[in-house]
Amino acid sequence: MTRMTGPIAVIAAPTVSRGKPFVYQRHQPPESPPRVVLSTIPSDAHTWNLLFLHLLLEEQGWEVTNLGACVPVDTLVTESAARPPDLIVVSTVNGHGAEEAPALARAVRAVPALVRVPLVIGGKLDTEGSVDPDAHPALTEAGFDAVLIGPNAVPRLLALLDSLSQRGHGRAYADAVR
Amino acid sequence: MPSADPARGSATPRPGPAHGGAFHRFMADAARSGTLVVQPRMGFADPARMRAGLLATRGAAATTVGTLTLDSFTRVGDYAAAARAAAQGHPLNGYPLVSMPVATTTGLLDGVHGEDFPVQVRHGSARPGRIVEALIGAGLDATEGGPVSYCLPYGRTSLATSVRAWREACRTLAALRVSGVEPHLESFGGCMLGQLCPPSLLIALSVLEGMFFRQHGLRSVSLSYAQQTSAEQDEEAVHALRALAADHLPDTSWHVVVYAYMGVYPETRTGALALVADAARLAVRTGAARLIVKTAAEAARIPSVAENVTALETATNAARSVRRTAPPPSTGVEEEARALVEAVLGLHDDLGQALIRAFARGYLDVPFCLHPDNAGRTRSVISEQGRLEWSRTGSLPLGPTAAVHSSRRLTSSGLMYALQHVKTRYDAPAVSLARAS
Numbered sequence: 001m002t003r004m005t006g007p008i009a010v011i012a013a014p015t016v017s018r019g020k021p022f023v024y025q026r027h028q029p030p031e032s033p034p035r036v037v038l039s040t041i042p043s044d045a046h047t048w049n050l051l052f053l054h055l056l057l058e059e060q061g062w063e064v065t066n067l068g069a070c071v072p073v074d075t076l077v078t079e080s081a082a083r084p085p086d087l088i089v090v091s092t093v094n095g096h097g098a099e100e101a102p103a104l105a106r107a108v109r110a111v112p113a114l115v116r117v118p119l120v121i122g123g124k125l126d127t128e129g130s131v132d133p134d135a136h137p138a139l140t141e142a143g144f145d146a147v148l149i150g151p152n153a154v155p156r157l158l159a160l161l162d163s164l165s166q167r168g169h170g171r172a173y174a175d176a177v178r
Numbered sequence: 179m180p181s182a183d184p185a186r187g188s189a190t191p192r193p194g195p196a197h198g199g200a201f202h203r204f205m206a207d208a209a210r211s212g213t214l215v216v217q218p219r220m221g222f223a224d225p226a227r228m229r230a231g232l233l234a235t236r237g238a239a240a241t242t243v244g245t246l247t248l249d250s251f252t253r254v255g256d257y258a259a260a261a262r263a264a265a266q267g268h269p270l271n272g273y274p275l276v277s278m279p280v281a282t283t284t285g286l287l288d289g290v291h292g293e294d295f296p297v298q299v300r301h302g303s304a305r306p307g308r309i310v311e312a313l314i315g316a317g318l319d320a321t322e323g324g325p326v327s328y329c330l331p332y333g334r335t336s337l338a339t340s341v342r343a344w345r346e347a348c349r350t351l352a353a354l355r356v357s358g359v360e361p362h363l364e365s366f367g368g369c370m371l372g373q374l375c376p377p378s379l380l381i382a383l384s385v386l387e388g389m390f391f392r393q394h395g396l397r398s399v400s401l402s403y404a405q406q407t408s409a410e411q412d413e414e415a416v417h418a419l420r421a422l423a424a425d426h427l428p429d430t431s432w433h434v435v436v437y438a439y440m441g442v443y444p445e446t447r448t449g450a451l452a453l454v455a456d457a458a459r460l461a462v463r464t465g466a467a468r469l470i471v472k473t474a475a476e477a478a479r480i481p482s483v484a485e486n487v488t489a490l491e492t493a494t495n496a497a498r499s500v501r502r503t504a505p506p507p508s509t510g511v512e513e514e515a516r517a518l519v520e521a522v523l524g525l526h527d528d529l530g531q532a533l534i535r536a537f538a539r540g541y542l543d544v545p546f547c548l549h550p551d552n553a554g555r556t557r558s559v560i561s562e563q564g565r566l567e568w569s570r571t572g573s574l575p576l577g578p579t580a581a582v583h584s585s586r587r588l589t590s591s592g593l594m595y596a597l598q599h600v601k602t603r604y605d606a607p608a609v610s611l612a613r614a615s
């Protein structure tokens with residue numbers, strides 16, 4: 001499923017703004033597209049991963065709210081709760097994901113409106129280079145539906161996007177992420 | 179040509195030259211003898227491992243200085259999280275300097291750090307106040323950063339906040355001079371996001387940050403340049419950086435530090451070590467005084483002590499095979515860098531204010547940077563010849579001809595292709611070698 005890229009083609013203007021996220025203007029799509037909030041953990045400054053995932057998600061027809069670098073958990077929770085998205089993607093590569101992301105997941109899950117929103121994490125989650133998705137059970141225990149790491153991470157995310165948009169927004173996500 | 183010898187100009191304009199300052203003195207001596215100093219990016223949460231890393235760096239078959247690379251919690255000011263993780267024995271991506279008792283840090287440095295082996299603190303914080311206090315408290319006198327280069331790539335702190343915080347930090351560091359210690363500060367401006375930023379902008383940022391440091395009292399600085407996609411273009415760039423520094427940093431002791439490639443790194447051991455070896459050759463050919471290495475683990479995880487030592491020694495061996503050469507024919511990198519620097523200097527006498535205005539107007543605009551204070555109107559492309567060029571110059575004061583205007587839309591695969599350019603080139607021989615055997 002390839003849809004139009006939208007105006008990120010012209011990477012113009014700031015793509016994120018402090019506190020308030022900048023959402024790319026899209027040409028009015030035929031039906032309202034599924035929405036994803038893209039974030040990272042508070043300590044992680046890397047953005048090439050976010051830029052890559054932003055483009056990828058848009059190319060798949062998703063409307064992306066990219067919260068940028070070093071996102072405070074409060075910002076993520078407030079932005080997501082204001083308009084619950086169909087998916088939350090957390091990307092982190094600095095090696096602190098295993099340490100810092102469980103608290104993020106608990107904070108998201110503590111908000112009633114976000115209890116059932118599919119929440120996935122991926123990237124480089126520890127400092128040892130683990131690529132086994134089962135290496136961090138604490139992440140799923142804390143509320144992540146899927147841990148996408150290793151060579152298969154991006155294909156698994158694409159498969160998840162497909163099943164989420166086929167099943168309708170946010171429904172049956174538990175099946176979708178498996 | 180004006181010399182990059184750090185000793186030059188270190189007879190400071192203030193009463194009484196500072197004689198102390200381990201890092202400053204070490205670099206001055208090395209530059210005088212023409213020896214390339216090599217340095218790791220190394221940091222661990224565990225003090226014992228950190229000490230072992232410094233000892234191994236000192237013991238490597240190379241002329242080295244040591245590094246304390248700080249962890250990400252400390253970088254963003256979450257000292258409590260750093261302390262908690264360290265207390266639980268969890269690994270971090272660096273040493274939590276602020277959260278550790280001073281005695282722990284002085285203890286791990288004891289008998290390691292000194293005149294013959296200075297240690298620099300490398301962090302990545304837009305608000306470095308506590309870090310600077312902690313490093314001074316631990317008896318150190320050298321660090322890295324800058325109001326722009328430790329802001330835009332490192333989070334969401336506003337540029338104005340970073341400029342204020344860095345002005346204070348510079349003054350705190352510079353105050354060491356009263357006690358006879360010459361503090362040293364390195365600009366990260368030659369790196370920024372690590373990749374896909376054309377050389378002229380990296381040079382301009384490095385020089386402007388060096389001038390900012392000088393405006394706030396420092397007299398010993400280094401200017402960085404990170405290896406990019408083309409060896410020839412990089413050589414031209416480092417020569418250009420030296421020429422601009424000579425003109426813009428009077429009465430200042432300065433040297434150039436080259437960073438081994440800072441973008442997506444080769445995965446194969448052969449490719450990774452070949453890339454750091456090329457960085458060492460770049461440093462020697464251009465007369466840079468210092469090189470910061472990358473290891474064979476770069477693409478995957480935090481490197482071990484042994485992997486760091488291998489990188490330091492690989493670089494040193496490569497450096498032996500080349501000597502300083504004349505600059506290659508100009509393709510205009512120096513002119514572009516000068517145009518950027520001069521446009522910024524024209525905006526305000528206070529360099530901090532000038533930098534803030536320059537980013538607001540898009541005179542300085544880092545390609546692909548998502549920071550809210552970056553205009554985001556520029557774009558770069560890797561040419562057929564492997565050089566890093568502007569494809570869109572936005573409001574950069576470069577004139578209309580500087581960019582090959584491109585209307586190509588940015589896609590995830592197009593971005594990935596550019597990001598992997600260097601990695602692919604260096605991994606390819608190793609991969610085909612493995613297939614052949």
Ligand code: B12
Binds near residue numbers: 221
């Ligand atoms: C460029 C870079 C930087 C730049 C970043 C600038 C910026 N604003 O983005 C600079 C130089 C500033 C930088 C700084 C630091 N960096 Co850095 N950086 C890199 C580097 C060299 C390339 C990253 C890159 O551009 N990747 C391109 C993108 C597209 O790929 P990616 O991020 O890997 O993401 C891919 C996959 O991981 C996956 N993925 C990622 N997230 C997700 C999420 C989901 C859901 C899915 C499905 C997939 C997925 O998809 C992507 C495409 O395949 C890497 C090493 C490398 N890879 O070569 C180190 C690296 C990521 N950095 C690292 C570290 C530790 C840091 C620092 C903490 C400094 C330090 N201690 O060394 C600071 C960060 C400070 C902070 N507060 O976080 C470590 C992380 C170690 C670890 N995880 O064990 C690395 C691996 C280097 C290393 N070996 O030490 N860095």
